[in-house]
Amino acid sequence: MRFIVLINLLMMLIPTIGLTETATTGNLLPNAGTGQTSQQHSNSTIDGINNSNGWTLNNVTDYSSSYNELEANGTGTVSADGSLLNISAGDHTTTADSLDGGITLSSKTEVQNCEWTGSAHRCGQATSGRDSYSTTVTILDENDTELATVTQNRNNDSGYNNNTFTYTDTVTHTGEGARKWEWEWQGIDGDSPNSTSPLGPNLLGAELKATLLNILYSPLPPAIKTEIEDVFEDIGNEFEEIEQIVEEFLFEEKIEIKEEIAMEEPAMLVMEIPMAKLLRLPMLRKKVILSKKIYNRKKTKQLATQIS
Ligand SMILES: [Ca+2]
């Protein structure tokens, strides 16, 4: 009965299993919609910087309105976070169910890194230490628990305009539960990481897009989940029972074979497996019948030898 229930549940799920459809949001960061600025590469499609509204700046000098950039001091961070719920992704508006189909966050960042003496585009108060920077992208659940995160450190040399450096970082969570995102860019001065003066790399553009991996996803209702778990537990118990019966049978058969060898007269095969269990185990029944047939054949042969 439980197996029929399981088959029915699986049949119900089959129509939804094969269908998938993705959807991608626009830029989720505070600079969304800024477009290209004069500091960026002429081919850049990443939103530039023209104000610092919505960003959290920590030890960063805000040149956003004057020079379209945010510059790291000794060690500075530019960060933002937000919800993944109820946002536009093309024709789709994200829901808890569609987010449960899995998500990929893709970040693109455009930087200038010329304020060090070895730079091919040397600028500002360049010193001997090569500056570096990193981006961290994180997917979180509704309780702010991290589901997936990526941090990549870089120190590529780069300048302004067509000498900028652009890089991509992606992170994916394929299970259920993604509800929030966090994004952080950090710049570090190679010579004076504790400085409060603008000596580090400069952020010129940033973008974070979310791709929902299956907006047609529908999580299993809790009642069906419990039912499936129960069925699998039952299957496990049945297998344990069968294993035990087979072990008992093989053990008894071994004793009988030993007895046959020890005795002149063949002993009767004693089967102590309960009939109810045997009826539920056709294979085991066949084995018992076969053993009896072998025994009968042996006995007939012996009788024939005695008569002759
Ligand atoms: Ca520097």
Ligand SMILES: [Ca+2]
């Ligand atoms: Ca500077």
Ligand SMILES: [Ca+2]
């Ligand atoms: Ca700089």
